[in-house]
Amino acid sequence: MAKLIWITGLAGSGKSTIGNIIYERFKALSPATVFLDGDRIRNIFGDDLGHDPDGRIKNARRIAGLCKFLVEQDINVICATMSLYSEIHEFNRNSHTEYFEIFLECSMDELRKRDQKGLYSMAMEGKAKNIVGVDLAYDKPEKADLVLENTAMSDIEGNVEKILKLVLP
Ligand SMILES: Nc1ncnc2c1ncn2[C@@H]1O[C@H](COP(=O)(O)OP(=O)(O)OP(=O)(O)O)[C@@H](O)[C@H]1O
Ligand SMILES: [Mg+2]
Secondary structure, X not given: OOOEEEEEEOOOXXXXXHHHHHHHHHHHHOOOEEEEEHHHHHHHOOOOOOOXXXXXXXXXXXXXXXXXXXXXXXXXXXXXXXXXOHHHHHHHHXXXXXXXXXXXXOOHHHHHHHOOOOHHHHHHOOOOOOOEOOOEOOOOOOOOOEEEEOXXXXXXXXXXXXXXXXXXO
């Protein structure tokens, strides 16, 4: 049975960084594995959805649907996406027998320091809205299989090991 490894957290929490490492390590053992990064999916579908609540939930449904489509064809999926909606977490849980939900936590102070896309600083200056965790609320995963603190660089290696321990047969 193929697996869905769903890596979630706020913007900048480290989803792509950790997801990529998990993908490389997992794929070495199970070649039928893909990495699906939420940002790339938006782009691949032509950036047709915005970042307002309506665009975000549509994008999340699209990503979760795509994961199901692939897993049903025996492809393991490592998915790095925010998509912090209970509806989506429930959909995943009901759609897969091998579902692993990993929530990366990081303090808002550290996220503002990272500010990779300039989103947090723009939001603070009132120049950007629809930023999850600032002006948009989100559903914290209630039933995550792992909740990992990913604030310090030194957290990455240990978090990767914890995830692999959970997901590898
Ligand atoms: N544990 C960590 N400690 C310090 N910096 C980190 C850590 N994990 C990731 N980073 C750095 O934080 C930045 C954001 O990481 P990354 O792009 O993986 O986050 P993301 O959750 O995918 O963000 P987005 O939602 O914007 O796609 C990158 O510069 C990355 O190198
Ligand atoms: Mg990312």
